Amino acid sequence: MDIKKVAVLGLGTMGSGIAQVCAQAGLETVAYDVKQEYVDRGIAMIHKNLDKGLEKGKYSAEHVNSTKALLQTTTNLKSLTDVDLVIEAVIEDIQIKKEVFQILDEVCPAHTLLASNTSSLSITEMAAATQRRGQVLGLHFFNPAFLMKLVEVVRGLETTQETIDSAYGFAEKLGKTAVLSKDTPGFIVNLLLIPYLLDAARVYENGLASATDIDNAMKLGAGYPMGPLTLMDMIGIDVCVKVGDILFDAYREPKYNVPPLLRRMVLAGHLGRKSGQGFYSY
Numbered sequence: 001m002d003i004k005k006v007a008v009l010g011l012g013t014m015g016s017g018i019a020q021v022c023a024q025a026g027l028e029t030v031a032y033d034v035k036q037e038y039v040d041r042g043i044a045m046i047h048k049n050l051d052k053g054l055e056k057g058k059y060s061a062e063h064v065n066s067t068k069a070l071l072q073t074t075t076n077l078k079s080l081t082d083v084d085l086v087i088e089a090v091i092e093d094i095q096i097k098k099e100v101f102q103i104l105d106e107v108c109p110a111h112t113l114l115a116s117n118t119s120s121l122s123i124t125e126m127a128a129a130t131q132r133r134g135q136v137l138g139l140h141f142f143n144p145a146f147l148m149k150l151v152e153v154v155r156g157l158e159t160t161q162e163t164i165d166s167a168y169g170f171a172e173k174l175g176k177t178a179v180l181s182k183d184t185p186g187f188i189v190n191l192l193l194i195p196y197l198l199d200a201a202r203v204y205e206n207g208l209a210s211a212t213d214i215d216n217a218m219k220l221g222a223g224y225p226m227g228p229l230t231l232m233d234m235i236g237i238d239v240c241v242k243v244g245d246i247l248f249d250a251y252r253e254p255k256y257n258v259p260p261l262l263r264r265m266v267l268a269g270h271l272g273r274k275s276g277q278g279f280y281s282y
Contacts, residue, residue, distance in 0.1 A: 011033045114132065198240075
């Protein structure tokens with residue numbers, strides 16, 4: 001299926017980035033959130049990113065204006081009656097996602113594909129809340145979505161090959177590289193990344209090295225573009241804890257067990273960049 005109109009649900013950092021990418025690819029894009037203030041905040045983030053790109057010469061004025069013109073907004077899920085693809089990027093809670101998918105299944109056209117941007121929750125479980133299980137899949141973007149080139153396409157137990165093919169065509173239209181993963185907790189990237197991040201937190205917690213030295217060691221010694229503690233601050237300490245807990249519940253392996261330090265940081269509100277304090281001050 002040639003996807004021409006997309007809806008993105010949830011306009012936090014990830015959702016607004018995904019909506020921006022879709023509009024920049026020339027697709028009609030409906031941006032949804034539960035409150036108008038959240039919608040306004042998300043659209044403001046998109047406009048800020050586009051205007052900054054214009055100032056730096058990355059985008060032309062024509063491109064910025066056409067992208068902004070392709071963005072529509074709504075606070076009514078039931079208005080999504082003419083979209084080809086919905087990408088859900090709401091809170092990482094399986095019950096909330098299932099409720100959203102159930103509503104989408106009722107209001108969206110029969111051909112519409114329903115995708116989740118979840119980083120670790122079950123696509124198959126979300127699909128079970130619908131009557132179109134073959135058209136439900138994962139489309140896991142990475143932050144910031146308008147810069148990162150990867151999209152994990154996740155095949156649920158009943159996702160059809162036609163749906164996967166459409167997802168690959170969509171990713172290509174966005175200028176992204178798609179990789180295919182089975183519906184297992186963590187998919188590909190987080191299954192490999194989270195143990196590395198948690199180990200870095202343990203090294204810091206045990207006083208073996210400073211945050212700066214841990215990050216410099218992995219940047220300069222292993223060739224990583226960003227150190228693990230800086231990366232956790234960017235992702236959000238609370239998100240790392242949440243994903244770690246999901247993986248530990250699924251696999252019961254020590255490498256996914258979240259260090260106590262990270263839980264204390266979350267309790268103190270030290271969530272990383274978004275709160276101004278994590279392993280570093282911002």
